[in-house]
Each structure stands twice: as structure tokens, then as C-alpha cells.
Amino acid sequence: MTNSQLIASTAPRVQARTLTEQEVHDIEHELTLYPDKRAVGLEALKIVQKHQGWVSDESLLAVANFLEMSAHELDGVATFFNLIFRQPVGRKVMLFCNSVSCYIMGCEQIKAHISERLGIDYGETTADGQFTLIPVPCLGDCDRAPVMLMDGEQQRNLSIEKINEILAESAERE
């Protein structure tokens, strides 16, 4: 490899996008609550994710520039948290608990049913971009296990029928 090829091969590939007005507004509000710009990193990522659905490299750079911090450090924060999505997810993200109480209450069969109906496994998104299925350790609702969190709503006492209902309902709303 020649030197210029080497340099070219490691040159930055992505450019920051411009943050939307709403994003800037929301992040600026958070800034008033913390003594240090870098401290807003996580909140800013959540804001971007709220508006964009996930955090692309372009968004990551935009936030890093806005907060005057290193994109590498910010990516360290972003990738530390499972629920900051660094790749595109479906319009609905199913956070499905597979921890011990839900396991005792038979979450495995329910997961198998979801996988069969939607054709996706953990960490995957349906081809139509509708659903993403992600396992989580506990949703704090063990007395009503099995549970999952979808669209900000806790779905309790899950059964195969209930899953069918939920899927039918979201198909209707589409």
C-alpha cells in the first residue's frame, strides 16, 4: 500500500448532519440542567433517537460537534447502553423480558410464537421495517410476568392470544 492509499483508506468517511430545530431546542434545554456540556451526551443521544428512531454515525457526529466533545468518547457512551440504537430499528421495538420470572412463566414459548409470526429472532427487524425484537433483563413487573415493553406501553400477562391481538391491532393502525 502506498502512503497516499494508506491515508485515503483511513480518511473520515462520514460527515455530520445538521440537527433539526426541535433537536437543538431539546438539547439546549438539557444543557441548562448540567454544569458541563459533556454531561449532556446521553440525554442528547436520547433526544436524537426520539426524533430519528436511532443514532446514525451522522447524528453521532452532529451531537459531538454540538457538545464540543470527541465523537469517539460519545460513541463510547452510545454503545455502552443497549437501548441507544446505533443501527436502524423497526417502527415498533419490542423489549421482551427473558429474565427469570418471565422464564418461569413461560416466556420462551411466547418468544417462539413472535419469532414464528414475524420471522425475526432477537436483535432482528422485520423486512417491512415494522418490528424489532430485543431481549431485556427485567421490566420490574415480575408479578405480571411474562411482560414486554412496546411503544412505551407495558404489555403484561402475555399469552399467545395476547400477542396475536397486539399484532392485529398494530396491523389495523397501519
Add this chain to the structure above:
Amino acid sequence: MAKISVDGIEYDVNPENNLLQECLSQGLDLPYFCWHPCMGSVGACRQCAVKQYRNEEDKKGTIVMACMTPASDGSIISINDQQATDFRSHVIESLMISHPHDCPVCEEGGECHLQDMTQMSGHNYRRYDFKKVTHRNQNLGPFIGHEMNRCIACYRCVRFYNDYAGGEDLAALGSHHHVYFGRHEEGVLENEFSGNLAEVCPTGVFTDKTFSAHYTRKWDLQTAPSICAGCGVGCNTAPGERYGTLRRVVNRYHHDINGYFICDRGRFGYDANSSKQRVGKALYRHGQEAEFKPLSSLEAKRQFAAMTGGDVIGIGSPRATLESNIALRDRVGVENFYAGFSDAQFDCLQEVLKSLREPGLYCPDVRQIERSDCVLVVNEDITNTSARLALAIRQAGRNAATDLANEARIPLWQDAAVRELAQNTRSPLIIVSPQGSRLDDVASATHLLQLDNQIHLLQAVAHAIDPDALKPTASNEVDEALSSSIAAQLCQAKNPCLVSGISAESPALVKACVNVAKALRAYRKHNSAEQNPVALCFAMPEANSLGMALLLETGGKPLRAALQRLASGSADAAIVMENDLSLRTSQTALAEAMAGGVPLIVMDQLHNRFNEQAQLLLPSSSVFEQHGTWINYEGRAQSSYQVFRPSEDILASYERLSALDPMQECGVSSELIMQEFARANDAFSALTQLRPPRVGISASLKSPRQSHRFSGRTAMHAQDHVHESQQEQDRASALAFSMEGVMLQKDSSLMASPWSPAWNSNQSISKFQQEINGELQQGSKGELLCVRQSTETAYDAISAKRDEKLTCFIISQLFGSDEISANAPAIQARSLGPYACIGQELALACGIRQHGLVDITTQTGRVQLPVIIRRQIAPNCIGIYPANEVDKYALLLGEITLQAVPDEDSHIASSRAMFDHLLIKDALAREA
């Protein structure tokens, strides 16, 4: 002192430290990963577990992490306790779960801390036979290789790179079993100290890419203690050679200078040694126009003798060894010996030498800079000229954190806690400079001023500290507020430290810095509880800048005198030794000198523009191929030893110069030259103690340059002849080109590469230190040559003028400004062609656009350069990076004018591509 008991044996320890550090100081073996002697503890790896007992009665004990537990008086611990031992072997087993089984193809193998610790912890069989986590590696640029699968997640890399060295482009990404250490996207690791990752990482994740390209196991390398010739800091290094080529350079611990870390110029510049530019054979031509013809080594010696019979002048070099400069002077005579640096540098160095002898001041070593609680950096872009000092200045900022931690009674080795406590609290670092620099992120203030205004400001600061210091005449309001605030910070500090340099080639600047130091000295005498001397140092551009200046004090003249003689043709021949004169004076002056027609003999390592004009060009040894003495910015003389013998055509300059009879095999040894010189010159008498006696250190046996398991000795020349060749003899030092002799166990007087039973990695250095982070046992620290005088001198008068006209300052780059390292391929991959920097106002006034071209007219010519427009640049200034191509002396002389060159897409695109690689954070975006 405290007493602790370890496995029933009592030790006297320092209670300020943690148990791990103290156990290691006592020479005990206790495994660890995340703790680092100079970065403290974070308790991340759990490998250093020991059993601690509450008292004599406590027979059960608890497992604690030695690195997180203070070595308080009366502590009772056990390393050998069964539970602790089991614990450690389980920890290593889990750290190793996903570690590949690839030692045979891993560059770390044979000097791997992970291998050593695995052995030490007794994890001999791997039981985990499930799927391992695998990662994708990144291309991190020309210096550092990346093999993430080998990571054990000790976090040392990010702690060094980000917390210690101020890097921003490495992060711990992800979490739990798939945590990843890399950049958020592939790309060049930007920090100037990235090479240390290869030594800090206890496994083979980060490795030296240039070494991998011609890899050899540590035990097969021939090494000798060496000194980095990249700048004037004088970092200690251990270069390694195999099959006649240099393979790598690693850090060699020096308590006062580089400690555990060197910069990337020093580490990756070595490859210039085998570059295409190397002068490998003597070359000769009749008359100027003729082609060079190669000479055999004997013909070269004869030709040299024939040409140097008459009246010969000699021009020395600040990048050659002291011995070579002495030998040149001896050969041509004192009256014919001339300085190898510019006249302005000559004047600067005289001032620097005066400051090194001034009582009440001291020249801080690197450690002492780290301890300063207020640093003032003037003009010098220290990261790009003496990088190791910049790393020390960065640490100095942490002294405020030290105070906070002491108040909160947090031990200083609690690294994460102390950093958490301090957040952004830093000791003051004031930078006065024409441009933004890589230290700005830790600076309390950066004042952007052009040179004359800096000098003016310094005068005002001196006056504000001590009214006896002359007040600058044209002072105004702004200056006064600024100068008194800087003065106040310096006066308040316990250990203020002034750092500048001679890159600007301004004697007035040097004097102005000395004046501030003298003012502080006066202030502290009368008004302060702090009576200790004031720290003042000047970065030196080359490894022997100060050595040459000291030598000239005992005889020799400035360069202009040589150029005059050359121009008038009043010599029979001129010897220019290891010096590219086109970098020392303006092209016009040089051309005039050359026009005198004096036959030119040049000795050098690499081809350059200047030595193309020679009649006789002789190949010289590099720092790695000869013994030599180097005098660093403190005036500390240090020895470097020959690592390997180059081909017979290449000779050290002093060997060539001291051999009067061409038939003689080689000249006088460096040692003899040095001894004679030291005896004849009182100021250098300390040099007689510099090296251990050559007879050998024990029972007249020499010490080996090769390890006891060096392989292939009888086979490595088999392609040439089947007989076992005779080992090379080293008649000039106590080292042997052999694996035989007395291994330096616990003795560091000649140690290049530390090794101790069970400790194959560089961590074995602890076995050679008197205590962790302490001095080396029998280590050779070098000799300080400048003695402080007893009487104080008065302030120097400087005509301080304020200047508003357009001026030019010269930019230095760590990768590219040093002539020799600039020829190493890896350094070339990081260096740039010449460019100019200007501020927004000037750009608007001249109609220059970002990444466009500017035409610069000087009194003697003009040059077109691509431009980068920056925020952080003093008004009315243009910064120029000459890349050893543009004539900087023409730029510095007299007036310059700027003119925009109409934009053309092609040059915009090419200069943008170039600037993409320039790590200037304050460049303005190019408008659409």
C-alpha cells in the same frame, strides 16, 4: 515508613502507596494488569488479589485487591494463601476466555505481560471450548496495528491514551463481553504518543506496525542502550537490530527524562536508517558537473586523505555526536572550525547557556516539569518540537487535582477517584504563542501574539513581578491587565516553570524569558515563603544543539564566518559533517558560498539537496551504528551505544576524521576522543565518568547485546558461507556483539532491554528499579555539564517594540521537521508538504479562500503555498511550514507580501486532501 507482613515476612514500606506497588518494590511477584506504575490503580482486572488479615488472631482473612488497598502500617497479607492463589487463577481464566490461542503469530509473544501473568497465576490448561467473541479490527494508520481479539479489557489503553496523553480518538466502545477498544470509525490514531500503546497494552492488541513489517522476536533482537536523536530532550531508547537492519525502537526507562513513554517521532523515525535515501557508499566526482562514481571503502579513505591535506575548514553539526564534532575540530584546527547551526541559533544558544549557569534558576528535567503547579509556555509549539516535554506539561496540570485529593484524603494512586474529584480543575498553564497548539485543551489561557508582541508582554510581566525589571516603553492598558494577571499567577505558584525554545531563532525572546525568571527569583527572595529556585528551560531542536554550543565555547566560530571563507575561496577544501546547510541559511547566502568553488566533502547518513553538491560524499553512521555522546536541553550528557555494526563502507564521522593514515583500519575510538577532550577541558571533566569502564563490568567480562536465547548464531550467515563466522568485536565499550558475557541482572548500567526470570515483558523494569518509579539500580543518569555560578547577573536590556506589520512565523511538525526521521516511511505517511496558515481577517483582506493558494513574495524570491485558514492565529501573522523545502531564512528576513492565487478546483481538492490529515482543530470550514 510503615511495616507490613507478607506471608510472614516483615517489610518496610511507604504507607502512601498501595500494596501491589509496595510488594513489587520489594521484588515480590504478584500478577496485575490494569495497574500501571505511572498511571495508578483503578481495580479493573481483579488480578492482583491477595488475602488480608485484620490482626494476628484473624486466621480467615478477606480477599482484597492489592492495587486498591493502602500499604498501611501493620497490614498483614498473604500472596501465597490458597484461596487468593485460586482466586487469581480463576480471574485469569475468565479474562482469557475469548483470548485466541495465537501466540506463535502474535507480535507480543515472548515479551507479553499476559503470557507472563498467565504462567504466574498458574492457569496452565484452557477449559473453555465454546465459541469465542471475535471482533473486526481497524486500520489505525501507519503506526499502530490492531488485533482486538486479544483484548482482556484491562482499560490501560484508554487510560493512557485519553487520560494521560490527552488523546481524543480512542474509546472503550460497547459493554460487557463485547467491549471494544478502538476509534468510532477507522482512521489514523492522532495522538503524538500513540506508539506507547504498544508498550502499555499488556497483550498484543496494539502493536508497532512498522515492527510487524519486519518482525523479530524480542529475544532475537540485538539491542544496546541508545539515546533518541529526534530532538533535544534526550529520551532513552532501546533500538533492536537483526540481520543488519534496524527493526524497532522502544522506550528505555530513565527516571528523570522519559520515564516509561517516548513520542512517535522517536519510536517510528528509526526506519530512516534503512531508507532509500541512505548514503550507502562513498561517492566521488571530478568537478561539479560530473556524475557521482562509487568508491570502495579504501578508495574513499585515500580520496579523503588526498583532499584534506591542505588548508581545510570544517563545519560541525548539532545532530552529530559530540565525538564527531571534536574529531572534526581536531582535524581542521580550532581556527578552521565552524558552528553547524544558523547564526541566530548561535546567538540564542549563548543566551541559553548563560541561563543554565545563572544562580537561583534551575533547568527542570521532565519529572520536575510534571511537578510544576504553574507553567508558562512561550512561543514554542512544544508538542511539535520537544514532544516529551509537552506530555510532562500536560501532567503538570494535574497538580491542582493532587491538592484536592490530599484535602479529601484520597490517596493519589486512586486514579479514577482523583480524576473524578478534580473534573476540569487544573493548575494554570498559560500559553503565549502565535498559533493555537495541541496543549490548548489543558491550558488555562492561550494568548495569541506575534513574536515581537510576545517579547513585549514578557517584559511587562517581568516588570509586574519585580519593578526593578525594565518597563517596556510602549505599554498600553490591555498589556497591563494581561501582564499583571500572568505575573500574579507565577508569583502565587510554589513551583512556577517557564518553558520556551529557540525555534523562533530569537535571542531577544530567550533574554525576555530569562528576565521573567530573574524577576521571579527576586520576588521569591523578598516576598515569598518559597525560596527554591525558579524553573526555566528552553527546548532544543536537535539532539546535540547544546552540545555544539558548549563545544564552541572552547573554540570555533559562527557559520557566517565559514560562508564568507567559502565565498572568497580561501580554503583548499571544506568538510561539512552531517549537516544539510540548505536548512541553516538562506539559499542566496548558500549559493554565494558555493560559488567560491572550494571543493566540498560532505559526510552524511542520508542524501539531501545540499550534499548533492559535494565532490566527495562519505557515508556516516547513524546514532544506532556508533557510540556517541549527546547533550540534551538541560546540559545533560548521555551516552548512546552502537547497536550494530553497519557495512564496512559506513563509518562514524569521528572514525573517519581521526584516522590520519588511510590504511589504518579505523580511527580512534569515541571513548579515547572523549577522555582526551574531557581531560583537556575542565568544563567537560564530568564526561570521564559517563561510561562504565570498557574492560567489562565483572571479572573483565563484557555484557551481551544479545539475549541468552538469541537464535541462529551459527546459521544466520549460512547463505554466504557455511563456516561459523567470527563474532564482531567491540573494542570501544563494555558491551559485546554476542550472547556471551555477564547478563545484567538487576544492574542497569548498560541495560537496554530489561528481562528477569518470569518477567519477559517490559514490565520487568520494576526488577531494575530501586523502588517502583524510582531510580534504576546502577543506572547511568548522565552528567550535567552546566554549573551554576555564584553571582547573579542583572536583567538583560531588550528593545521591546510592539509590532503591527505582517510577520511570518515558522511552523514545526513532529512528523516532518526533523530531517532524519522525516525519511522513515511511516513518518512520511503522516507528514505533509509545505503550507501556510493565516487568520480570517488577513484571509479576507487578501481575498484568500480556505484551501486556496497564496503567493508569498520575499525580498529574494517568491513561493506559492496552499493555505489553511485558522481561528487560532495571532493577528497580522502568517505561519509557514517549510517542510525542509521552503527557504525559511528568506521568509524571516525583511518584509513579505501576500497575494491570493485564483482558485482552481484541482489545487483546492489536493490541498484539502492534504489538510484532512493535518490535525488542526481550529481550521475554519470551507464555505460552500
